Amino acid sequence: xxxxxxxxxxxxxxxxxxxxEDPRCPGALPEGQNNPQVCxxxxxxxxxxxxxxxxxxxTNKRSWLYRILPSVCHKPFKPLEEGHLTHNWDEVEPDPNxxxxxxxxxxxxxxxxxRNGIAVHIFLCNTSMINRCLYNSxxxxxxxxxxxxxxxxxEFGKMLVEPNEICVIQQGMRFSVEVFxxxxxxxxxxxxxxxELPDLGPIGANGLANPRDFLVPVAWYEDRQVPGGYTVxxxxxxxxxxxxxxxxxxxxxxxxxxxxxxxxxxxxxxVINSVAFDHADPSIFTVLTAKSTRPGVAVTDFVIFPPxxxxxxxxxxxxxxxxxxxxxxxxxxxxxxEAKEEGFQPGGAxxxxxxxxxxxxxxxxxxASKAKLEPERVAEGTxxxxxxxxxxxxxxxxxLQTSNHLDKNYYKCWEPLKSHFNPNCK
Numbered sequence: 001x002x003x004x005x006x007x008x009x010x011x012x013x014x015x016x017x018x019x020x021e022d023p024r025c026p027g028a029l030p031e032g033q034n035n036p037q038v039c040x041x042x043x044x045x046x047x048x049x050x051x052x053x054x055x056x057x058x059t060n061k062r063s064w065l066y067r068i069l070p071s072v073c074h075k076p077f078k079p080l081e082e083g084h085l086t087h088n089w090d091e092v093e094p095d096p097n098x099x100x101x102x103x104x105x106x107x108x109x110x111x112x113x114x115r116n117g118i119a120v121h122i123f124l125c126n127t128s129m130i131n132r133c134l135y136n137s138x139x140x141x142x143x144x145x146x147x148x149x150x151x152x153x154x155e156f157g158k159m160l161v162e163p164n165e166i167c168v169i170q171q172g173m174r175f176s177v178e179v180f181x182x183x184x185x186x187x188x189x190x191x192x193x194x195x196e197l198p199d200l201g202p203i204g205a206n207g208l209a210n211p212r213d214f215l216v217p218v219a220w221y222e223d224r225q226v227p228g229g230y231t232v233x234x235x236x237x238x239x240x241x242x243x244x245x246x247x248x249x250x251x252x253x254x255x256x257x258x259x260x261x262x263x264x265x266x267x268x269x270x271v272i273n274s275v276a277f278d279h280a281d282p283s284i285f286t287v288l289t290a291k292s293t294r295p296g297v298a299v300t301d302f303v304i305f306p307p308x309x310x311x312x313x314x315x316x317x318x319x320x321x322x323x324x325x326x327x328x329x330x331x332x333x334x335x336x337x338e339a340k341e342e343g344f345q346p347g348g349a350x351x352x353x354x355x356x357x358x359x360x361x362x363x364x365x366x367x368a369s370k371a372k373l374e375p376e377r378v379a380e381g382t383x384x385x386x387x388x389x390x391x392x393x394x395x396x397x398x399x400l401q402t403s404n405h406l407d408k409n410y411y412k413c414w415e416p417l418k419s420h421f422n423p424n425c426k
Contacts, residue, residue: 063257335382
């Protein structure tokens with residue numbers, strides 16, 4: 001068995017057709033076909049489909065797994081205690097106010113409405129998953145660790161994901177997480193669509209998140225019996241169900257396909273910014289997008305605000321005041337967010353709902369309005385991010401009622417803003 005401290009290996013590329021087999025079993029991949037009458041080493045062939053069979057090739061997602069036992073070998077699923085998951089949109093009243101959670105902020109678990117939608121979760125944990133795994137029947141998980149590293153074992157292999165990295169575990173993929181102390185972070189869950197790289201348009205062929213910087217695990221397996229029972233947890237229609245089996249599900253000796261888990265380091269992002277005047281829209285910082293059926297409108301975007309140069313002339317350089325037809329959930333991995341250096345803490349979060357006004361606090365506005373405009377480093381030592389969605393979001397009833405981390409004074413950061421209007425001065 002591979003130890004958690006061994007050096008892990010990856011393959012590079014976003015959405016590539018990858019091929020991998022555990023080096024302990026060379027030739028485990030069948031030659032020239034997907035499901036031969038008898039697979040090498042007596043393995044079972046199993047296809048994992050991430051799209052309909054008839055999707056066009058550019059969006060067709062599937063992988064073939066060659067495993068010691070097929071994943072169908074388990075006892076019946078039974079309902080599991082839900083904890084704080086919710087799928088009931090109507091359990092809370094709509095609230096258009098700006099909301100902010102202080103770190104740690106377990107309260108903000110907004111949920112999208114309908115099969116095509118999103119949910120946002122904040123996780124805190126200090127115990128590894130022992131003889132337990134999870135798969136999401138509802139959609140994909142984009143995981144953003146904020147404190148502590150995650151060693152994630154999947155059916156495709158292992159990934160080590162640390163703060164300032166992200167990973168995506170796509171629909172149906174079984175995974176287990178090992179942690180090394182107190183760990184927390186954020187999860188963006190998307191239903192009905194998979195994440196893609198954003199179109200670059202006039203930027204050209206290169207820039208933003210480059211495909212080669214996404215890493216996919218290599219095949220790794222364990223042939224391990226679990227006499228006391230291995231628990232497989234399914235998230236299905238917003239609820240949790242558990243089934244028992246007597247072997248590890250991470251028994252895939254080889255696989256090939258384009259439907260895989262992957263990770264990405266945010267420092268690899270090639271930043272685009274204004275070099276003349278005005279503050280560019282934050283869409284230029286999009287790492288991944290899950291598209292809707294309307295061109296140019298995303299179900300959700302994952303956007304970051306990385307360290308960069310600010311050089312715009314005659315410009316208010318922090319983010320502008322804004323009312324948006326999209327919902328904006330923001331989190332902070334490390335450092336201080338440029339528009340609100342006080343109050344918005346690493347591990348915290350804010351939610352600005354559709355058309356709810358937001359923007360720099362009073363202190364930021366006064367400083368930026370008087371600053372001498374010279375080339376400067378912006379957000380040095382900081383990594384903030386945004387989950388933006390065309391869908392409405394609501395904080396769960398549990399989050400509103402049980403947490404003492406809601407910042408009830410958030411609105412006061414704008415109260416000191418004063419009028420500078422002078423009709424006699426342009």
